Amino acid sequence: MSTLAVIGTGVMGETLLAGLLRSGWHPTDLVAADRREARRQEIEGRYGVRTLDNGPATALADTVVLVVKPQDVGEVLPEIAESLRPGALVVSLCAGVTTEKLEAGLPDGTPVVRVMPNTPAQVSEGMAAVSAGAHASASDLDQVVGVMGAVGRALVVPERYQDAVTAISGSGPAYMFFVVEAMIDAGVQLGLPRDTATALVTQTVFGSAKLLVETGEHPNLLRERVTSPAGTTAAALRHLEERSVKAAFMAAMEAARDRSAELGRQG
Missing domain, CATH: 1.10.3730.10 (ProC C-terminal domain-like)
Known part of the structure; x- marks a missing residue:
């Protein structure tokens, strides 16, 4: 199994991490990143996964899941771009941030998938809508649907539907x-x-x-x-x-x- 990094361990980041572990991912296949040392120690103690700063965590991963506040994307994205492996998939759970904006801050050709989750993911009953960026393949989408399936259901929609999805299932x-x-x-x-x-x-x-x-x-x-x-x-x-x-x-x-x-x- 490839390595997946969760960048941001707030409520949704921790929810996804816990769901992946319940669904069969091994702790050694996961890495979590948070800028707060105390939070990293808490996550490492609770789940047994490696915890690092954003850049080092990104450098270890084949799939990087960005779960930060939308207003923090501009600050975090350069750290990811600098450390991203060639061909690595970037998955964004950042509400309202388009794949086009993410792609503009990442190396050319980076596959990006945008996801709108919701809070019932905390009890493994979430509903997520998944949309491909310009360079994401069908297999990339399948992979993300599988990842989000660890915390509920997921379906693929065109990105132009994401604002409506936010209004219906996100909110x-x-x-x-x-x-x-x-x-x-x-x-x-x-x-x-x-x-x-x-x-x-x-x-x-x-x-x-x-x-x-x-x-x-x-x-x-x-x-x-x-x-x-x-x-x-x-x-x-x-x-x-x-x-x-x-x-x-x-x-x-x-x-x-x-x-x-x-x-x-x-x-």
């Missing part, structure tokens, strides 16, 4: 948590103890998502099965429709897409 967990929070608060308002409301809502959301995935049926069909004529669900849904909740969700995701595009232009 999506926050929308789900917002709805869950509202439902729990409603349960408390209706007289339930908060822990009871929390248990009812979280299991309902989990079960509903599992039902969607495992049946493969359209959400409209599943919703109709819960909605008896003139029943309690119909009464609730009527209130949501009167308040244009679906339209509000669509507008919110358009705003997220537009902001993603704006941040990409600024980077």
Whole structure:
């Protein structure tokens, strides 16, 4: 197995590292980089992988996964470019940073793949969208899909879809948590103890998502099965429709897409 370097060991970097180890990667095939000595010691002690500064870690790797804040890419990229092995693959999990911008800061012809992950990767249920840069091959994409599969699911999309992906799955967990929070608060308002409301809502959301995935049926069909004529669900849904909740969700995701595009232009 080739060597993979994870550059940046924040939440997502550590999540990916832990997922790769769970999926069968050996610690000797992984190297982690962080500028903070204390953080390197913490990661090395927890996972048994080598930890180095960005440049030395890059020099050891056939695949370099960049997991830093978008605003830090301009500072980190030269360190990677200086140490990158010929033909090494660079994978970016940096939101909003285009493959074109990454390629401009790397040696000519470097294969680059852009990934938009999301936070459920922390429980191995992430959803990642993978896009090829100008020099990335089909085998490069397959490799990255496999890497991201260690923390959930991954699919290949054209890079022009990445702003929409950011709005839907990248930011999506926050929308789900917002709805869950509202439902729990409603349960408390209706007289339930908060822990009871929390248990009812979280299991309902989990079960509903599992039902969607495992049946493969359209959400409209599943919703109709819960909605008896003139029943309690119909009464609730009527209130949501009167308040244009679906339209509000669509507008919110358009705003997220537009902001993603704006941040990409600024980077």
